Amino acid sequence: MSSATARPNGFSPAYLVAIMLVASLEFIQNGMLNFAASAVMGGIGAAPEEFSYAAMAYATAAILVLFNHRWCCQWLGLRRFVRLSLLLFGLGAVLCACAASPGAFIIGRAVQGLGGAVFFTAARVEVHGLQERSRMLGLLCFGYALMLGSALGPLLGAQALLHLDWRWIFWGILPWLVLTLPATRLLSQQAQAQLPAAHSGHSLAWLAAAVLSGQWLIQQLPYDFFSRPQILLGLLLGCCAAALLASRLQGRHAGQAGRWPAFARLPYLLGLACYFCCYLLVSANSYILPVMVQQALGFDVPTTGRLLSVSFLAGIGFATLYAAALFRRSAPGLRMMMMLACALLALYGLLMAGVSPAVDIRYLVALLLLNGGFMSLFIMAVAQGTFRAVEPEQFAQAYQTKNIIRQLAISMGVAGSTVFLQARNAQHYQRLAEGFSWNNPLFDQAMDYLHQVFPQLGQGQRMAMLAGELGRQAMLLSCQDFFRAEYLIAALLVLLVLWQRQFD
Known part of the structure; x- marks a missing residue:
């Protein structure tokens, strides 16, 4: 295969848009899926354990592709590689949309993983190839793409569930793929002949x-x-x-x-550990939040979608402020930024663990702003510390390895949060159900209150209402347990940041 042009001539807004489109695809799809996880499980008849198998299949397929990412880029050229990945991602979306069983859904997600593995790494390597003056703007646009894609996910997922059904979580990604396909002509094309297999x-x-x-x-x-x-x-x-x-x-x-690899020194390994923790928390949080806001707190689907987008939109604001400080060379040190991000996470976890069903929506928005600040500030600081000692010719391989860690963390976040929520919900429900008896004075009082408020309801209907409230309370307690665990993880991250001296 003959060599083609390395990079499009000139640095244009259209080139940045092409990078943003490629980078955002996986985040839009996964954001929609995490938001609609309960609806998807109900649609295909899957238990939470089976749903986490789909996340496992996606991550496994993606990791296998990422191990050969560099070789495929050189053999096919980045443009062809991304285009082939778009087709695979679309095929996987069609298979998921048509799935009628957990097994078919898992296969569809595995096919999506074969395609989706490419987008994040390819877009980031493109940005790294820009000239130094343009690279900061490219990095900012790259970050915007990730945050915008993550914010659009729950918004689009809410509209799909409200007006259509869960299958449009996957049909809805196809227009984005069609829009991205012609934009790939602006990407670099570096093909080489007769390369040995990686x-x-x-x-x-x-x-x-x-x-x-x-x-x-x-x-x-x-x-x-x-x-x-x-x-x-x-x-x-x-x-x-x-x-x-x-x-x-x-x-x-x-x-x-x-x-x-020669670049795998202590700063890089510490950076991978921080990346892993961050993506694990973001993935688990994206799964838990829709459950808490909709099922435990009782908000409707559109409001839940808007609330979940707040963190990512706030992340754009925090990222812009940090980038502006970097441009002016007035930004604090990396350790200070990581400490600030961890403090935001700790405060977010602590306050979310105390949320009650009577919470005001403005208070929830304020808490989600804290989460957005953690995501953007922590990731930006970790990225600077992780890759500043990596040579330019080693960057693609180093970022490929980092993205493998990302896929593992996302898969573990979904699997861990589903299992955690299921186990804690069962335990809390069992404890609360012990008081669901006529021998409990509080139960008698609750039944009398419902009889006064809803005299038209029979005793069985009133008991059904109390049983529903019992399930809601158990779910709320389970979600609160998760945020307490998040607070503890933030404390461990603070200790890690204080201990290490590599990001000074």
């Missing part, structure tokens, strides 16, 4: 086995920790063995290229 077939197969067994282990850990520990131990040993074998086969195949 991974041998055997090493890739064992790598797939390692990733799948690792994801399955994470998924099954809360269910089988006490009942079937031998299965978990077998999964762990199988995951380690498959990863070791894949590494040895890859080392033989790639020679020097199979060795530990």
Whole structure:
């Protein structure tokens, strides 16, 4: 394959728009899906555990593609690679929209993962290739794309559920793909001839086995920790063995290229750990918030969609302020920015853990602004500290590795939050149900109150209303437990930031 032009001539607004369109696609789709997770589970008849399998399938497929991202870019050229990924992402969306069972949905999400893996990394590497004066503007637009895509997700998801049905969570992404396809002509095209494969077939197969067994282990850990520990131990040993074998086969195949990358020093590894924590929290938060706002607090679908977009729109404002300070060279140090972001997260978790059903919507908006500040400030500070010591020629591989960590974190966030919410909800419901008896004076008082307020209702109907309130209270307590855990994670992040000296 012959070499093509490296980058479009000139730096234009259209080029920035093309990058933003590519970068935002995965975030729009995942934002819609996280918002409508309960509706999707009901539509395909899936339990929360099966829904998390779909997240696992998406992440596994994406990770396998990311391991070969650099080679595919060189072999196909970035333009062709992104276009092929758009087609795969669209095909996966069609399969998900047509799914009538959990298995079909999982296959559709796996196909989407094959395509969606490319967008984030490709757009970021494009920005890194800009000249230094233009790179800051490109990074700002890249960040805007991620936040706007994440904000549009719940807004579009709410409209799809309100006026159509859950299948339009996936049909609705197709117009965005059609809009992005012609914009890819502005991307760079770097194709080279007769490149050796980045991974041998055997090493890739064992790598797939390692990733799948690792994801399955994470998924099954809360269910089988006490009942079937031998299965978990077998999964762990199988995951380690498959990863070791894949590494040895890859080392033989790639020679020097199979060795530990030169950029993987302590600042980079610490940055990956911070990235992992941030994406884990953002993913789990995006799953928990719709459940809390809609099911536990009782807001309607459109209001829930607007509320969930607040954090990401606030993130745009915080990112703009931080970027302006960087342009003026008046921004605080990286450690100070990370500490500020962690403080916002801790305050957000602490206050959200105390939210009651009578909460005012303006108070919720204020809390979600704190979450938006954490996301944008923490990610921007971590990005500066992680990649500033990486050489330009190593950036693509370093960012490819970082995006693999992102996919793992997102998958674990969805799986962990579904399992956490299910386990805590069952426990709280059982405890609250102990008082659901005529022997409890509070129960008698509640029934008498309902009889006075709704005299037209029979006793069975009044009991059904109390049972619904019981489920709502259990869900609220479960969500509050999650935000208490988020507060503790923020405290651990503060200790990590205080301990390390790499981002000074």
